[in-house]
Amino acid sequence: MAQASETPLIGETGSASGESALDGARIGVVTFPGTLDDRDAARAVRIAGGTAVPLWHADDALGDVDAVIVPGGFSYGDYLRAGAISRFAPLMRRIAESADPSAGAGLPVLGICNGFQILTEAHLLPGSMIKNDHLRFRCADQVLRVENTSTAWTAQFTDDEPITVPLKNQDGQYVADAATLEQLEAEGRVTFRYVGTNPNGSRHDIAGVSNAAGNVVGLMPHPEHAVEAGFGPDDATGMRSGTDGLTVFTSVISSLAGSTAGPDPAGGAA
Amino acid sequence: MPRIVVEVMPKPEILDPQGKAIASALPHLGFRGFSAVRQGKRFELSVDGEITDAVLAQTRKAAAEMLSNPVIEDVVDVRVEDDPAEAGAGDEG
Amino acid sequence: MPRIVVEVMPKPEILDPQGKAIASALPHLGFRGFSAVRQGKRFELSVDGEITDAVLAQTRKAAAEMLSNPVIEDVVDVRVEDDPAEAGAGDEG
Amino acid sequence: MSDQDFSIDTVEHASSTPDTELPWDELGLKAEEYERIVAILGRRPTAAELAMYSVMWSEHCSYKSSKVHLRQFGEKVTEEMRRDLMVGIGENAGVTDLGDGWAVTFKIESHNHPSYVEPYQGAATGVGGIVRDIISMGARPVAVMDALRFGEIDHPDTRRVLPGVVAGVGGYGNSLGLPNIGGEVEFDACYQDNPLVNALAVGVMRHEDLRLANASGVGNKVVLFGARTGGDGIGGASVLASESFDDSKPSKRPSVQVGDPFSEKVLIECCLELFGGELVEGIQDLGAAGISCATSELASNGEGGMHVELTDVLLRDPTLTPGEILMSESQERMMAVVTPENAEAFERTLAKWGVEYSWLGEVTDTGRLVIDWNGETIVDVDPRTVAHDGPVYERPYERPAWLDAVQADSFAATEAGKDLPRTAAELGTAVAELVTSPNLADPSWITDQYDRFVGGNTALSQPDDAGVIRIDETTGLGVGLSVDSTPRHAYLDPYTGAQLALAQAYRNVATSGAIPKAVSDCLNFGSPEDPPIMWQFAEAVRGLADGCRDLGIPVTGGNVSLYNQTGGNAIHPTPVVGVLGAFDDVGRRTPSGFERWADGQAIYLLGETAAELDGSEYARLHGHLGGRPPQVDLQREKTLGAVLINASRDGMVDAAHDLSEGGLAAALVEMSLRFGVGSRVNLDALCERDGLDPATALFSESAGRALVALPRSEEVRFKDMITARGLPAMRLGVVDAESGELEVAGDFEGGSFILGLDELREIWSAVIPAHVEG
């Protein structure tokens, strides 16, 4: 993914136009062998007005980025356990160092789906994911409630805002021991919760959580697949029109810029 | 309460992508000296009542017909084991 | 060549969806008398050369840190076993 | 390096032992085929040569029974059809020009028998194989589709096969990051022991990235990369133990192949990086017949020869013999030709992706394919004789004796055919019963196991008529695809049945708004050695080739799967047809359901309806298969297509859905259930114009029809267009967003029947889960 030589095919990470004046926030997007949604995450960053910076799992430095997304996919085939092998990547060590709030500002990190699994395996987030209770891969439009709007990734949502984003996974059942669940609830760290029928048996209907400082967030559904009308989930306005996920990306970009940048490119440049 | 442990492994001649991925990851994590890894399954079956020969025979049948896929897997072990959880924690946990 | 077997099971307090599905399917296939099933993993690690204490210690570390996730799983066994396949097929290159 | 230590059957040894018996019959060769090999070589083949010829001359690789018929796909191509065709039949997959420097390649392939033996792995490796075909053209794969056929839904074996196949298609495709954008599911007793798993992959490339499978440039190096070679797929070939001519028995060979989608995903990215860096001259995927196929095809498509050392192949199982290595079908492997100058850069790219490789040899100017084992020659052949000059059979064929009786047995003459539902209550019940039959019920238990979002370019996917993928983010340029087959119609008349499948796929693509451009097909039939079955095959190919000519879109590639039969029971002839269409801007795509904001829009039925219930879903529901299939009028299909495409282009229609299985009834129900938006229609005008009773109007499966919904403000313009193009059409009713009901009125007792969408959805979506869940 990080290669420069690749044909500029669909969904390329780098800026395709070359005349992109949008050098707002620089958001790293990590690619592991088997990562699938890296192009999509990078596109979401671009649409939200930021600059996507490709990061390669084997690199030992983060470089110049203001936030990091660990995207979805099947890194290392989900073999052994989802995220189990990826968490040992050199880059993950650097991400863990930068995300540690005791070491400074605490880099905003978002793990989506497989990225969430990697962050739990890396102990950056509590709990773990096991097989869905129905044991199948399931792809569906999913309604979530945003329950914590104080993280860098959720700041532009309103409290308890319902959003529709695609859900697609096989190992999406969130589990943690009772004490951890209690602590997550008490500290308001359940960031996203499933609305309606629980799609996979997750404890407390949890779809996403944050670390104690709130800079690291993980969620199973895919906001990066709900950023562009025509290519997202179905919603009330029409087929594939849902763009609720975009707010995740504008949230982080505006919080980094310290402004209220929105999806409008003109207003987005910091 | 005793229980029956059934162990199933991919047939040796069949590709085991999981084992392969683990084997190639180990050295990067500083674990050296392993030439190959294969990943299979371990089932623990709790039995209502006593484990008689009939129960064991039935378990062997279930192991061959349901717990394993004979096209790609072998049942490598069916044995009775005491439940360590009864006494307290697992031995390696 | 001897090899090391590592066995990992879901923690008792974690609901095991695969084990549950098997337990509820067994009676339909005529297998009765099982009260619960849990499904875990069995790894076979082939070692280059001899299995020394150092190798075993390293294996325990790999089992705890990589082959299992302590949030959801316990390592229930790490043991040395003879390779019965020696006589027969080749294994993973 | 192999540990093998037995005496190898070298070319030298073969020349000096002309009388040694080889197990050619056990390898599936006929006596005359073996004699031909001896004649070609001027000596007996070595064991390794025999291995190569036997796999490459198999039905699967050589198309020996089908070749004489498939030629029509080339012969019936007109200049117009050739215009956008960059690569035609013969390469790994055909390539079509899309404009703006973009090209697209797609192909369907079967993995039927392996999916019956081991459903998960069989289906998974089927997806893996077709995706490698796409990569080997230089393209980035962007989507997959799957056409699945199983036995009766309530048969116990369906419960074994279906969940495994679906999990396998999903497991592999999802792990590759390829959205699944559509397909088909059909249940019929004829597939009980012969389920069909056909997978389609589509890829895109810039024109300059096109790669072909040929070995050119003397001195260029040949490299094998990807997974290691194991004993996969050579179970039956253990007879080749005799190639060692000693007592050492080979170890067990796997009877099924296990896929490793993770390795394939890495292989895709690695290959694309190699293409981008211009690091490979020619490339070939390894599928059936493995290294035999890759070396002989690369060499015979090039201008020279090739010399390789087989002991350099990286093995998963060190006990493999040379013949087995040549035949192995281990997955996730590729072979490439690389210039010496690029070798280092090639190695760097592979190291980055952690892909294993071994340099096997080089391109020569000898015109021979020479393969050594430890320095001794075990194969020395003209590669063309292996890859291209296989046997060609003119199998005898003959119209089945039973066909007259079947065609005479029209549904109209049966009890059920004479006693069609007449009253509102009967009609309502019949519609509900039909759409909850397994073949029309909600397939989302299956399709929800497929990722339709990954890549972020999916503009349409299941349950819409076609899958639509954006290719260029700046312009919105993209493609639409559909795969279809109508085996029951093909059974009644294979010529017409093949054309109906083609017409349906064409119509689905046009309904989405795409301009149909190219065809790929997968021809699933019984045994070619059975003359009536061979007749079905010949007729279907003739129908398809004529149909493509009439529609003006070429067949660019495909696959033949024969011997889908158990004992005397063959499957229905099942030509699965994939049509690919182009969009200037996928933003124009037309959804297949009534949207919530479309309240009050007018619903039009395009095309004409005849009394064509033979071979229909309605007849199947009553246990009947006989008579003659619906008529095909391809000029009408073209007109209908042009209307639908223009309506999409000019933004006139907001929803469109083709009429096919289940006819008007199924289409209305599907359009209403898509977003839970109701509608009210009246059948009177239709029944009067086309001379139909209400039941026939609802259930007939006449071709060349579609339903559209459009705002009233567009009605005048739309009517002008259809009048100008001479397409019969009529206003059938309106969208009723508030009602939550489908109401059908007509000249029948009771005046109208109403189906509540919530109740309908509940029973409609329960059918498949009820049968396949544990």
Ligand SMILES: Nc1ncnc2c1ncn2[C@@H]1O[C@H](COP(=O)(O)OP(=O)(O)O)[C@@H](O)[C@H]1O
């Ligand atoms: N096996 C499958 N894989 C993916 N999509 C499927 C599959 N089977 C059916 N579909 C999708 O479900 C929808 C309904 O299928 P079908 O009734 O065959 O449609 P049509 O008759 O319009 O071709 C279509 O969008 C089709 O692509």
Ligand SMILES: [Mg+2]
């Ligand atoms: Mg169809």
